[in-house]
Amino acid sequence: MRSALFSGPPVAAIIFLLLLISPPFLSSFLLTLLTQALIYAILAMSLDIILGYTGLASLGHAAYFGLGAYSVGILATRYGAGFWVVLPLGILLAVAVAAIFGLVALRATGVYFLMITLALGMVVWGLAHRWVTMTQGDNGISAIPRPELGLPLSLAHSIPFYYFALAGFLITFWILRVIVRSPFGQTLVGIRESESRMRTLGYHVWLHKYIGFVIAGGFGGFAGVLWACYNGFVSPVDLQLATSVEVLLMVALGGRGTLLGPALGAAIIVLLKNLVSVYTHRWLLILGVVYIGTIVYAPEGIVGAVRQWARRATPGPLRSET
């Protein structure tokens, strides 16, 4: 059994409660950042499925984010499609592409997997950049309307949209939590720990990895759909390599294989990036120090470090439980 702290409901519940009641008290800029953090948290948690639970580092995860976002951009501005049309189509497109990319990428592991996902991510980026008649190239697609859900509150305002993103985040968190705690999720962890042992035990290793990869892609697409609705804009920047790397850092910073960790990492990076850059143009330096500090002092990420600390702090009998 794991230590109750940070993995169990209390901490998560407190955070969610805070997220739920705080908006009316926050400045609208902070709310903007929190909304962004929630959307990036969905993306980071989806990457955690393959990076944290399955042990496959992908450098192309922004591709699914971009596919979701571009689906919204193209369908909403060209065909005036509503949210309930673009949402499933955006996710479906990301799932379909992940299903194809998975066939190619999962032939490799380790660094080779990293390289292949990098290349595949660049393919999608190139498409966004060069297929100008569809994507408007480097200029990006602007004036994407905020979704109309038929609710009394318009999502054009920041507080309703915040709750909309929060709902998306909670649903994602809940589904992914169910997945990672299911026998399927445990199998993924087993594969991460020792692929050969799992194979010997008779598990279909490739299929498990493949399904995990596709699930991650689908939720990446979901995050992209929300992102496009939120910004009203999508451009190749959203799916470039730097975005993939940033998501990877969010997961590493928060703690791989913890779901809550990547969400926390996303929040920290979004907030740091925006709040620190207000005070200094050297904000990249500070971000760099945070990354290096994490790697040196908390290689398991923030949540990992807290868990370790909690384990050490707990007296003997409890400790033996872990």
Next chain:
Amino acid sequence: MKRRIIASLLAVVAVIAVGPSRGWAQKGPIKVGFLTQMTGGGAAVGRDMSNGFTMYIEEAGKQIAGRKVEVIIEDTQGDPAQALTKLRKLVESDNVHAVAGIFLANEGYALAPKVDEYRIPTVWAVVSADDLTQRKPVKWAVRTGWTSSQPNHPFGEYVAKTLGYKKVVTVAADYAFGWEQVGGFQRTFEEAGGQVIQKLWPPLGTTDFGPYLPQIKRDADAVFAVMVAAMALRFPKQYQDAGLKARLPLIGGGTTFDEFVLPSLGDEAIGSITPLIYSAAIDTPVNKRFVKEFRTKYGKVPGYYAEASYSAARWIAEGAKAVGGNVEDKDKFLAALRKVEVSDAPRGPIKLDAYGNPIQTIYVRKVEKKDGELWNTVIQTFPAVSQFWKYKPEDFLKQPVYDRNYPACKYC
């Protein structure tokens, strides 16, 4: 006694807090947000922009129309989503009265709908995407820079008639900025009897032109190049090394040889001819002073990034003066911004057309060496050039925006 002191203190606090708050809001500083890229690949451009902008504000004594001016510079990181976030911050938490800056086309397009939604008076300083003042005009924004095709319209005619080149090959960065410049050039060049016989499109960020240079058709009279940033640093040298410079004169878009890249170039740049809204070598007292001051302050010759941002600050100042400093009245302030006319900007006279884009002088410039430095000597001026050139705006706007395949290459 103590209680009385506390009571009177409280009274003072109450008066300060509640009393003249309206009058105070009126007399508080004019807040201006400046959005540009301070980190990443375009950081050097961003610094030129913010330097140009703050230089004007400082020259004005940090005061406009009797009110103090506060400039808040925010980093867009060259990312449209980030630019949007920073716009939100400037408007929602800093409560700025105007926004200026912006470098990249995609940032401009991302901000455009939000600018109208916020109804925040905005001055596009550098971003030159044609459609921001053409097919997708922004009600709440004006521009102090240029549209990408604007300098190239007169230049196309000039190349055909004055330089007498009949066949030209274009080599341009493969994105909207390159397409719009080539499009503007090709249209007027061909209408004046020239022929574009080949169009090459190296991707944005190309630094090795090895695969492109040998493709250039040798029966051309000249090569028209549109390069930006790192591309502009490498292209002229490789062009010379390939033995092309002696055979085919190099002409091109303004950024290929602007003041931003000239200090890093060598003799390979000499003789190249490009058009732009500005040259540091413009021989007027106003510009000479501007160049001298900028050089003393920031240690480099200003290019159009600095000049356009300097003029953007001037624009806001003139607009604010026209409404007596009452920038809180946004509608009047915007109307004033649209009406501003400046006769003595470093680049020369500027006024806005009905779409909010400058009508201004276009300079045809030739790179020459003076006292060991490269300068863009002005060899021809086209005064009062509008973004629509000699075409009627209505007819012009019926055409699609210039892109890779428009105008089509009839003579390829």
